[in-house]
Amino acid sequence: MPSKHILLLPGDGIGPEVVAETEKVIGWFSQHGPVKFTTSMAFIGGSAYDATGTPFPDETLAKARKADAILLGAVGGPKWEGLPYGSRPERGLLGLRKELGLFANLRPALCYDALADASTLKRDVVAGLDIIIVRELTGGIYFGQPRGVEQLPDGTRRGFNTEVYTSPEVTRIARVAFELAKKRQRRVCSVDKANVLECTEMWREEVIAVHKESYRDVDLSHMYVDNAAMQLVRNPKQFDVIVTTNMFGDILSDIASQLTGSLGMLPSASMGEPGTPGVFEPVHGSAPDIAGKGIANPIATILSFAMMLKYSFELVQEAHHLERAVMHVLDQGLRTADIMQPGMTRVGTGEMGDAIVKALGPN
Numbered sequence: 170m171p172s173k174h175i176l177l178l179p180g181d182g183i184g185p186e187v188v189a190e191t192e193k194v195i196g197w198f199s200q201h202g203p204v205k206f207t208t209s210m211a212f213i214g215g216s217a218y219d220a221t222g223t224p225f226p227d228e229t230l231a232k233a234r235k236a237d238a239i240l241l242g243a244v245g246g247p248k249w250e251g252l253p254y255g256s257r258p259e260r261g262l263l264g265l266r267k268e269l270g271l272f273a274n275l276r277p278a279l280c281y282d283a284l285a286d287a288s289t290l291k292r293d294v295v296a297g298l299d300i301i302i303v304r305e306l307t308g309g310i311y312f313g314q315p316r317g318v319e320q321l322p323d324g325t326r327r328g329f330n331t332e333v334y335t336s337p338e339v340t341r342i343a344r345v346a347f348e349l350a351k352k353r354q355r356r357v358c359s360v361d362k363a364n365v366l367e368c369t370e371m372w373r374e375e376v377i378a379v380h381k382e383s384y385r386d387v388d389l390s391h392m393y394v395d396n397a398a399m400q401l402v403r404n405p406k407q408f409d410v411i412v413t414t415n416m417f418g419d420i421l422s423d424i425a426s427q428l429t430g431s432l433g434m435l436p437s438a439s440m441g442e443p444g445t446p447g448v449f450e451p452v453h454g455s456a457p458d459i460a461g462k463g464i465a466n467p468i469a470t471i472l473s474f475a476m477m478l479k480y481s482f483e484l485v486q487e488a489h490h491l492e493r494a495v496m497h498v499l500d501q502g503l504r505t506a507d508i509m510q511p512g513m514t515r516v517g518t519g520e521m522g523d524a525i526v527k528a529l530g531p532n
């Protein structure tokens with residue numbers, strides 16, 4: 170039987186709790202699926218800083234490079250907020266993305282019928298929603314130079330970051346979006362701020378060029394980010410694939426999560442060039458306020474593993490099987506606190522994980 174190695178990076182806050190539930194799911198597939206999965210663990214984020222003095226230890230990067238795929242929980246927390254930027258938990262995650270060249274971040278927002286009432290938006294606005302945000306992940310203002318805060322002679326300070334993209338960076342992410350759209354409704358909306366920022370005007374021109382050259386069979390539209398944010402809550406079903414910059418994608422994907430009922434539902438996949446291990450992680454953060462209480466929703470992480478099955482291991486049927494198991498448990502009325510609704514059964518993190526494993530089939 171073929172064997173694949175998954176590196177687990179639980180991280181901080183609720184990260185270890187949601188990863189532990191996903192391990193149960195990995196175990197089930199290892200036992201019942203066509204591929205055997207082995208796992209190992211490494212430090213990242215604040216817990217890595219506490220254990221080793223850095224949020225992104227060399228050993229973690231070395232293990233990551235050797236893995237077939239990586240499952241990450243979450244990083245960050247108030248405990249590490251006062252640290253210099255280079256030592257903050259977030260640097261661990263950003264370092265991992267950058268070092269592995271994971272430029273394409275796929276964030277699908279699907280509204281399961283059972284959760285249409287859990288969203289703060291009206292049922293008919295979100296029911297049946299199926300969109301995907303393709304976020305550029307290794308460029309833009311997150312990584313642009315120069316950056317920093319400087320002291321000015323008059324005693325005031327000046328802080329600065331740089332939004333920067335090269336044309337190859339734009340073209341490769343545009344291609345990912347167009348290729349995805351071809352397997353969906355063939356519609357791509359590129360989101361920018363071309364009316365104000367030169368860098369994103371260039372983004373728009375490059376996306377248009379890729380479209381003209383290779384993807385005339387896909388419908389391409391453009392939207393300014395402020396309008397896109399509004400359209401996402403006004404009528405999200407108008408979208409199919411959204412492609413955008415690193416920072417706009419960060420913001421729009423948090424908005425999109427609320428369309429699915431809860432931030433606790435949104436998985437993501439970060440992919441690089443073929444042959445690079447992908448990183449699969451929930452879109453939500455470490456949620457320090459509920460960490461250790463056993464009430465976090467593990468579904469976003471479990472669905473991230475479904476994305477791993479599909480995108481890293483080409484186990485498409487197995488991915489669907491897992492998605493159906495999640496749907497089944499939601500149809501049964503089981504709910505963690507974040508998606509709790511009147512008349513439903515409230516369960517904790519572990520119970521939710523166990524119910525999903527049970528829904529996968531006999532052990």
Ligand code: IPM
Nearest residue numbers: 244245259262263419452454
């Ligand atoms: C995300 C997160 C990260 C980001 C943080 C934790 C660095 O918000 O994955 O969306 O901004 O990319």
Ligand code: MG
Nearest residue numbers: 419420423452
């Ligand atoms: Mg974010």
